[in-house]
Amino acid sequence: MNYTAVELIERKRDGLELSSDQIRWLISAFTSGEVTDYQMAAMAMAVYLRGLDHQELATWTDAMLHSGETLDLSGLEGPKVDKHSTGGVGDKVTIPLLPMVRACGVLAPTLTGRGLGHTGGTRDKLEAIPGLSTSLSSEQFMEVLRSHGMVYGGQSENLAPADAKLYALRDATGTVPSLPLIASSIMSKKLAEDLDGLVLDVKTGAGAFMPDPARARELAATMVGLGKAHGVRTTAFLTTMESPLGRQVGNASEIKESIAVLRGEGPGDLWEVVLALGAEMLLLADRAPDEPRARSMLTEAVRSGEALAVFEKVVEAQGGDPRVVENPSILPLAPRRAEVVAPAPGWVTGCHALTVGVAATRLGAGRERKEDSIDPGVGVTILAKPGDRVERGQALAEVAYREQSRWQSVRGLLAGAWSIGDEPPEPVPLMGERIRSSEMD
Ligand code: URA
Numbered sequence: 220m221n222y223t224a225v226e227l228i229e230r231k232r233d234g235l236e237l238s239s240d241q242i243r244w245l246i247s248a249f250t251s252g253e254v255t256d257y258q259m260a261a262m263a264m265a266v267y268l269r270g271l272d273h274q275e276l277a278t279w280t281d282a283m284l285h286s287g288e289t290l291d292l293s294g295l296e297g298p299k300v301d302k303h304s305t306g307g308v309g310d311k312v313t314i315p316l317l318p319m320v321r322a323c324g325v326l327a328p329t330l331t332g333r334g335l336g337h338t339g340g341t342r343d344k345l346e347a348i349p350g351l352s353t354s355l356s357s358e359q360f361m362e363v364l365r366s367h368g369m370v371y372g373g374q375s376e377n378l379a380p381a382d383a384k385l386y387a388l389r390d391a392t393g394t395v396p397s398l399p400l401i402a403s404s405i406m407s408k409k410l411a412e413d414l415d416g417l418v419l420d421v422k423t424g425a426g427a428f429m430p431d432p433a434r435a436r437e438l439a440a441t442m443v444g445l446g447k448a449h450g451v452r453t454t455a456f457l458t459t460m461e462s463p464l465g466r467q468v469g470n471a472s473e474i475k476e477s478i479a480v481l482r483g484e485g486p487g488d489l490w491e492v493v494l495a496l497g498a499e500m501l502l503l504a505d506r507a508p509d510e511p512r513a514r515s516m517l518t519e520a521v522r523s524g525e526a527l528a529v530f531e532k533v534v535e536a537q538g539g540d541p542r543v544v545e546n547p548s549i550l551p552l553a554p555r556r557a558e559v560v561a562p563a564p565g566w567v568t569g570c571h572a573l574t575v576g577v578a579a580t581r582l583g584a585g586r587e588r589k590e591d592s593i594d595p596g597v598g599v600t601i602l603a604k605p606g607d608r609v610e611r612g613q614a615l616a617e618v619a620y621r622e623q624s625r626w627q628s629v630r631g632l633l634a635g636a637w638s639i640g641d642e643p644p645e646p647v648p649l650m651g652e653r654i655r656s657s658e659m660d
Contacts, residue, residue, distance in 0.1 A: 220244065224258040231265035239278040246282035250381045256388055263385065263394040271399040279399070280445050283407035286381035290357075292328065292413040295365065298504035299326045300416035302496055303409055305401070305438070306338035308426040308576035309463035309601075313341045314477035315485070316493050316500075317369045318529035322520035323497075323513075325504040327369035328360070328412060330378065334585040334593070335390075337426070337576030339473065342373050343585075347471040347550060347595035351539030363536045367529065371537060379407045396428055398438050406445040416452040416503030418496050419443070422460035423651065426572025432457070432651075439654050447656035452503045457651035458492060462570040462605055465489035468579045469598015469619065471550035478547055481527040488649055494518070495650050551596035553619040557626055561609040565639040569605055570615075574636035578629040582620050597621055603637065605644050 222244050230237060237245070245262070248254040271279055292299050300320065304310050317327040331353060334340035342353050353373035355363065363370040376383060382404050389395045409417055419442055422428070423435035439455035446453025465486045467476040479485045480493060498513035507513035520526040527544060535541040543549055580587060583594030596619060603615040615637050620626040 224248070224254045224262070228258060228261050228265055231262060231269055234269050236272060237275055239274070242275060242278045243282045246279070246286055246381050249384065250286045256384075259385060260388045260392045260394075263389055263392060263397075263400065266400060267394045267397040276399045276403060276441070277445065277448055280403040280406050280410070283379050283381045283385075283403055284410045287379055287411075288377040289411040290328070290378070290413045292326075292364075295326060297324070297326045298415045298506070299328055299413065300418070300500045300504045301327065301329050301409060301412060301414050302418040302420065302500060303405060304420040305405070305422050306335055306428055307422045307460040307464060308338060308572040308579075309465045309468045309473065310339065310422070310460075311341070311344060311465065311467075311473040311477045312420065312489070312492050312496060314344065314474065315480035315526070315530070316497050317371070318481060318533065319493065319517050319520050319526040320497050320500045321367070321369040321529050322525040323501055323516045324506050325500055326364065327500075328364050328372065329370065330372045330374050330408065330412060332374050334580075336395075336428075337573055337580055337585065338428075339468070339470065339576075339579075339585060341371075343593055343595075344470045344473045345371050347474050348534055348539040348543050349549060351534060351537050353537070355537070363533065367533050367536055369529065369533055371533065374408065378411045382407050398429070398434065398441065401428065402438060402441045402445060406442050410446070410449050410451065414451050416500065417446055417454075418499045418503065419453065419455040420492070420496060421455050421457050423457055424459045424461040424572065426460040426463070426576055436652065443654050443656050443659060447659060453656040454499050454503065455654045456495060456499070459647055459649050459651065460572050461647055463572050463575050463601055464492065466601045466604075467598060468575055468601070469584045470593065470595040471552065472598040472600065472619070474543070474550055475547045478527070478530070478544060481521060481530055483521045491649055499653070553594065553596040553598075553621040555620050555623070555626070557618045557620065557630070558614040559616040559618065559630070559634050559637070561603070561611055561613045561615055561637070561639060563639055564609065564611045565641055566643045567603045567605050567607045567609060567615070567637060568640040568644040569638040570601060570603070571636045571638075574632060575599055575601070578633040578636070581629045581632075582618070582625050583622070594621055599633070606646065608643075609639065
């Protein structure tokens, strides 16, 4: 059946439902170029304003998932489980997590993404390792996965291509924070990976794309429902992103911090998220009988050095310099240093993740325009986090930067990220609700 883009845009604009046939035609015609970018941008705005009902969203996701190739991992023995984060500041969880779950017997194929807006991207961080490539052909991806049981792949243009095209339009038309568009975007890519299990880390709070906890919960439940409908055991965690995760925000510096986690030396908040997500991955893969056992298996994988050895081998297999494990100083580092200092004595009551993320992006750690290149050596080291006591003039952060003009333009903004009060703040729990597909009706 052939439709016209205009009639479908008008239907959605007027709050009418789109049939499955109409949605499949729309996504396929957009992928081929028959539906133009400006028409799809109008449709994205109509969806942003009117939403998609349950059936529409299921079809939309399925049509995006089948807009290109899908992976076929059926030839590999063992459970395949991946994780995905909706994006945060200092969120390097995937990097140490995958070698840890691999060391516990889970196959971990992942397709990492670039930074979006103020949030960093795992793919950009990994590429800070000298020589490492995430742009793998299908054969290279399968070879690394077969030999090492995990791979840090990169989002390929052939996988869910409708999402790549639509995401670029959404980014430029104010239609990113739409629940059905985010859910279908993430799940179409993940479902194209031929997984048995998927763990989703849905961020809420100041540094998240969906800051409102109720909306973030709805997003989490929607994605778990989509996973379940496609036969993938899916669990979502709601995690707080009020402050950056860990102490490093930047690309090379986040690799250093990831290696510290793999040595059992990472900061407590980062370790907490890695362990919770990792334990769930082991449970979804039936590699552990219960959560306490899963946690102790992961801890042992770090203690024994096995997880670090997996990381080293995968870095080498992907062309990276494996000496990074023993000698993180081979990572690029920007030449200049500056400090942000406390203007008064007191308790740190907040360190605003969004502000730190925007400042790091403007220093060059992220892209302000799609075509920008990033500077892997710039970044912010957080020295004082909520709950810390500081004295006047004490350093709250150390900044590594390259260009004086960039530092001058962000120093005021970055200094405003910290709030200092007379009383210690109430601790904010990092891990929120867990939503499991197996527990859904
Ligand atoms: N991440 C994605 O992949 N898609 C979105 O829409 C938002 C975050």
